[in-house]
Amino acid sequence: MEIIESKTWVEWLITIGKFAFCFVPVLYILLLIPMERRGAGFMQDRQGPNRSYIKIPYFGKIRLLGYVQNMCDGTKLFFKEMFAPKGANKFLYYVAPAIPFAIVFLSPCVIPWFGPMVFEWGGKSVRIAGSIVDSDVGVLLLFGLSSLSAYGAVLAGWASKSKYSFLGALRTSSMTISYEVCLGLSMMGILLLAGSFNLTDIVNWQEHHAWGIVVQPVAFFCFLIASIAETGRAPFDVAEGEPELVAGYHTEYGAMQFGLFYMGEYSHICINSFLIATLFLGGYSVPFVTTETMQAHMGGSLAILCGVLAFLALAFLHMIYRYSAKLAKRAQSNRLEILQEYKLYKLIAWLAVVVFVALGACAWLFYNPANFVVNGFAVGSLATAVGTALIHLLVLVVKSVFFCWVWIWVRWTLPRFRYDHVMHLGWKIILNIALINLVVTAVIAKLVGGN
Amino acid sequence: MRVIKQKPMTLGERLYIFEAIRGLWTTLKHAARGLFCYDSLPTISYPEGQPEVRNTYRAKHRLMLRPDGTPRCVACGMCAAACPAHCIFIEATQSDDPRIEKRVMRFDIDHLTCVFCGLCVEACPVDALRMDTKVISLEHRTRDEFVSSLFDLTNWNPADYPDDKQSQMAPGGTLNKQALETWGMEVK
Numbered sequence: 057m058e059i060i061e062s063k064t065w066v067e068w069l070i071t072i073g074k075f076a077f078c079f080v081p082v083l084y085i086l087l088l089i090p091m092e093r094r095g096a097g098f099m100q101d102r103q104g105p106n107r108s109y110i111k112i113p114y115f116g117k118i119r120l121l122g123y124v125q126n127m128c129d130g131t132k133l134f135f136k137e138m139f140a141p142k143g144a145n146k147f148l149y150y151v152a153p154a155i156p157f158a159i160v161f162l163s164p165c166v167i168p169w170f171g172p173m174v175f176e177w178g179g180k181s182v183r184i185a186g187s188i189v190d191s192d193v194g195v196l197l198l199f200g201l202s203s204l205s206a207y208g209a210v211l212a213g214w215a216s217k218s219k220y221s222f223l224g225a226l227r228t229s230s231m232t233i234s235y236e237v238c239l240g241l242s243m244m245g246i247l248l249l250a251g252s253f254n255l256t257d258i259v260n261w262q263e264h265h266a267w268g269i270v271v272q273p274v275a276f277f278c279f280l281i282a283s284i285a286e287t288g289r290a291p292f293d294v295a296e297g298e299p300e301l302v303a304g305y306h307t308e309y310g311a312m313q314f315g316l317f318y319m320g321e322y323s324h325i326c327i328n329s330f331l332i333a334t335l336f337l338g339g340y341s342v343p344f345v346t347t348e349t350m351q352a353h354m355g356g357s358l359a360i361l362c363g364v365l366a367f368l369a370l371a372f373l374h375m376i377y378r379y380s381a382k383l384a385k386r387a388q389s390n391r392l393e394i395l396q397e398y399k400l401y402k403l404i405a406w407l408a409v410v411v412f413v414a415l416g417a418c419a420w421l422f423y424n425p426a427n428f429v430v431n432g433f434a435v436g437s438l439a440t441a442v443g444t445a446l447i448h449l450l451v452l453v454v455k456s457v458f459f460c461w462v463w464i465w466v467r468w469t470l471p472r473f474r475y476d477h478v479m480h481l482g483w484k485i486i487l488n489i490a491l492i493n494l495v496v497t498a499v500i501a502k503l504v505g506g507n
Numbered sequence: 508m509r510v511i512k513q514k515p516m517t518l519g520e521r522l523y524i525f526e527a528i529r530g531l532w533t534t535l536k537h538a539a540r541g542l543f544c545y546d547s548l549p550t551i552s553y554p555e556g557q558p559e560v561r562n563t564y565r566a567k568h569r570l571m572l573r574p575d576g577t578p579r580c581v582a583c584g585m586c587a588a589a590c591p592a593h594c595i596f597i598e599a600t601q602s603d604d605p606r607i608e609k610r611v612m613r614f615d616i617d618h619l620t621c622v623f624c625g626l627c628v629e630a631c632p633v634d635a636l637r638m639d640t641k642v643i644s645l646e647h648r649t650r651d652e653f654v655s656s657l658f659d660l661t662n663w664n665p666a667d668y669p670d671d672k673q674s675q676m677a678p679g680g681t682l683n684k685q686a687l688e689t690w691g692m693e694v695k
Binding site: 094095097098099100101102103104106107277375378382383386387388389390391465466468469470 | 549550
């Protein structure tokens, strides 16, 4: 009882509600798959998959800009038959795909999603950390958890009883191990400067000094390359290089077992991009504005946020109107169906514009947290804290989505490296650069007189 | 024999990272084109949007018609002789028109065997056979349906060929009346 009464209900609500952030990597899969498929299409001057539709009675067909295709593919994977090859180790074979996917729910626990919420409630000051687990080992915990996903690949390769799977698993494990060294070492510089393993402290340091990418540009590049390699994506996808190894460690998998590997890979990308955004791009902090300034002008900040969202909706509208005009002139037999669908988008986007503008104007005019006093204490400070958290979360999402795009972008641009080149790059180049960077950072930090 | 000397890579190229960034810039331009100028992409959404076909394209055949509506074909068999795939089958019979010796009773083209070389069109002495229908996709349920009969080959609309004088002389065309006067007689 004591532990329950040590916090008020609002604190408990927010603390438990934070567990919902476990699902962020899974939600990112929903974003990343269409981004990858259509992005790849655009880079190759194609349209990308956009043909599947949902038929809505009395309205027409809805394609959701090609999103329906991914739902169809997911459904197909889900309802396919699960099978194991003859002679496979059944238990390990079925457990292996679950490992990388289960890790996904654990690894985001130390990432700070917003700055510590400090507000007054019931007459006392309350502080709630932005991460699910506000641990001082922080980033080490994340590394420990995310490197466990290599077990999935190793077990899959071993249990499938196939030489291609086995070779793929060997390559994956060796690559994960070698690049994790580079990953850890290139990160050390920023940890040295911030003087903490706690990610909230690191973001706080960046907010008050400079972003990690400014003070540690070399480390940023090393970290980016190493984390692309660690996720096993092109150009480092030697583990599943189709000309050599069919599909690597998931050669023998089909249906949703393959789907789990696939989703595990995408979530890994998501977590790594959150990590890069947090370590090197100031995490949740808004560029050029400190959290204190933002909280002092909460109404204005929210108004600017709404303005940006309204601008995005208007840009979307501009695109839809242009496509509609072009499409109406074309001799395409299904153009009326598509125009009908565009009408829906126009309606939604116009509604969004109106709502955002109204919200922004209300926030600008009426929301002044200093005047917000009810029953003798400032309730507004909770609202300010929630508003700050919202802005922080959105900023972090924007940064991480950019890095997710970098993953896709690199994959569809660079050709695959040869296996020995990958090892050469990891052990002889990136590791050395990271070490030198660490030494130089340490010397400079000592000379300048940091901690 | 010509020996081309490969230029050795410069330091910037051997460092890879700058060339990689150049490549990333190229793909970024293409991605931006797809995102912001989606309508300018060179692909068409095929079954709904059809590609533009030139009228010199060798597509499905058609048989030209005289002003009175009979096929211009005189059943000489030149096309069948010229055909490298042996896909044209002709049976001749006596013509109703006293000025003309023969007419076709059966004129079948098997489009599964046809190689669309256009030699039949070249061979035809009376300009009866053409390949300018612009039908580029033939889809049917059974093999038999791919064999175009005389009815199928003559069943075309002059309105689809507005610039072609010969097609306009067929029944339903703009020049039909005039041409019929010149042609002179009606078939009983």
